[in-house]
Amino acid sequence: MDKKKEIMLIGHLKGRKSGNTVINIGDTLILEPANTDRTEKYKCRLVETGEKELYIDYPIHLETNKTVFLLNGTQLKVNFVTSEGSVYMFQSEIVGRKKEQVPMLILHLPSKEQMIKIQRRQFVRVDTNVDTAVHPLHNDFLPFTTVTTDISAGGAAIIAPKTIIFHEGNSLEVYLVLHLQNGEYYYPRLKGKVIKVYGYNETNNKVSLQFHEMNSTDRQIILRFCYDVQLSLKKKGREN
Structure with missing residues (x-):
């Protein structure tokens, strides 16, 4: 598959068009288990794209820095940041695996109506000395x-x-x-x-x-x- 291929994801918020959002090959995705009280987060990279699928490398647990093995059917919350700095979130699940030079998991790509844009004001601000x-x-x-x-x-x-x-x-x-x-x-x-x-x-x-x-x-x-x-x-x- 052409590495330069991009998916144009057009989000809608409350019935209003929010603009074009591009996920590029190589972008970082953050995954969280859905429908659970666990607060774990995993990091992965987008390797390939399909019409209704996202192909990612095996996720890394952000706390343990170890590879996470997710079963088919695992429900996930996914968020990513566009090159313009906008944050989008959507619900997905693991729908399969693909073995090539890089072992990959396959995520379901939802419809454009299921994409949610997170406004900048929703970024959590913490009091800390850096x-x-x-x-x-x-x-x-x-x-x-x-x-x-x-x-x-x-x-x-x-x-x-x-x-x-x-x-x-x-x-x-x-x-x-x-x-x-x-x-x-x-x-x-x-x-x-x-x-x-x-x-x-x-x-x-x-x-x-x-x-x-x-x-x-x-x-x-x-x-x-x-x-x-x-x-x-x-x-x-x-x-x-």
């Missing part, structure tokens, strides 16, 4: 290191010295250090836009940023990181 390096895009300030006060897949708030003047709409670049529960570290490099500047203390401001031009892999990693933080906070709450 080590961050901030760099200018136009040499208008010196790079500095800091931490976030909160973060989501759509943006973050960082602490910045008052000696650096930020204005709404300013562009910059941030390097994050994300430590997942499975022990892995990720270092996404992201472009951001200043949304708001608040007074924080005598020497620092809090700067609210919106991420843009983010690829799907980085967005999925940040979604996963926020999910890990949520689980950790819930666990601490139960233990206290």
